[in-house]
Amino acid sequence: MSKRTIHALTLLAAVLALAVAGCGSSSDSGGDSSSAVNEDVSGDVSISGVWTGEEAKSFQAVLDAFGEQYPNVSTSYDPAGNELPTVLSTAVKGGNPPDLAAIPQPGLIGEFVDQGELQPLDFAEDTIRENFADGVVNVSTFDDKVYGVLFKAANKSTVWYNVPLYETAGVEPPATFDEFVSNAETLRASGTKPYSFGADAGWPLTDLFENIYLRQAGPEMYDQLATHEIPWTDQSVKDALTTMGKVIGNSDNLVGGTSGAAQTDFPTSVNNAFKEGPEGATVIEGDFVAGEIAASTPAKPLTDYDVFDFPSIDGSEPAVVGGGDTIVMFTDSPASEALVSYLATPEAAEIWAAIGGFSSANQNLDTSVYSDELTQKTASALAEADTFRFDMSDLAPAGFGATVGKGEWQILTDFLQNPDDVDGTATALEQEANKAF
Helix, strand or coil: CCHHHHHHHHHHCCHHHHHHHHHHCCCCCCCCCCCCCCCCCCEEEEEEECCCHHHHHHHHHHHHHHHHHCCCEEEEEEECHHHHHHHHHHHHHCCCCCCEEEECCHHHHHHHHHCCCCCCCHHHHHHHHHHCCHHHHHHCEECCEECCEEEEEEECCEEEEEHHHHHHHCCCCCCEHHHHHHHHHHHHHCCCEEECCCCCCCHHHHHHHHHHHHHHHCHHHHHHHHCCCCCCCCHHHHHHHHHHHHHHCCHHHECCHHHHHHCCCHHHHHHHHHCCCCCEEEEECCCCHHHHHHHHCCCCECCCEEEEECCECCCCCCEEEEEEEEEEECCCCHHHHHHHHHHCCHHHHHHHHHHCCCECCCCCCCHHHCCCHHHHHHHHHHHHCCEEEECHHHHCCHHHHCCCCCHHHHHHHHHHHCCCCHHHHHHHHHHHHHHHC
16 A cells, blocks of 8 residues: 555545535635636547446536537547446556546546656646645645546435335334344335345445445544455454345345346446336435436435435444545646636536536535435535545555456455355455455
């Protein structure tokens, strides 16, 4: 683990809690990106990112608004999805990276900084610091240089449920994990599959593990595991895997059963729970679920679907596992600089916030622009949590924490299909962690 990654982890603990807490203040400053047309800047800008489907369409709306201000700049977005780490690494090795990228893994950003591949954002630093809390800026600061803009944030400690199915079963949103598990049994008895998982790539399973581990082991041990200061064979990991098995261990509780969940992608898992004729009652995933529901189903907020915080385990205090997608620059040009500067403003964040399925760490964003009451609810949970930690797998080297078919993603997908093998899973995680750290 390099010094810059440890530095980033230390700072990340307060990132979104500080940032979103500041979101309630609206400001006319915020590094103003004037809406006046600028025809002096021209060129092409390519961007690669993880956003696919409706998220890609929403980001395109942001790019379209940028294009209205910079009519001589042409932008193109490549939705690489879960393959982004591989796509970027291959492109960098081939000497042909995109101009910009939206990367969700601070560990991967640090790797590219260490390789000398990313350009510092000196030209936009004043705008970035005016709009984001110091903790947010420090996430992508290495050797006193700012390398990124945390454009899209996420509360990953949310649980989305089908309101009519819960009402039919006679269950309420749980306050504790024990109630959560008990609700699943009641839902199944009512004829409904309790959970809809999209585990084909593995990352929804890492999110589930991290939420359990943070509540069960506590933030200090979370930090130690994130930096591999303790092994993945530690008893705390085995305890969390055992608890995780209470959710995923019964194939009858999963839409499509165990094998079906392992082959289902994230958007389909959301659709399965909230479409007409739903197959499952609950999706355990981040605040971005709302965007998928709105885009692919007729479900209405509060009436058809609602959200609750990931429940307390053994009396744990409120805690949030969060994440975010950071804009970084591989190729410096006036056009690239213009787009990065624009994405650092509240004006850019407002566009996606109004569409939905989006949270911003921009402290000058007026929270009234969020599209619905549920988004405001999840953003408030992010701000009010006693404990916040960045997504652990995103902090890890990409080969361990963020690659399809490798590391955590693959091992936890294997665990889904064999949830009794706690010791074997912990051993496999430790073996892969030793290779990566």
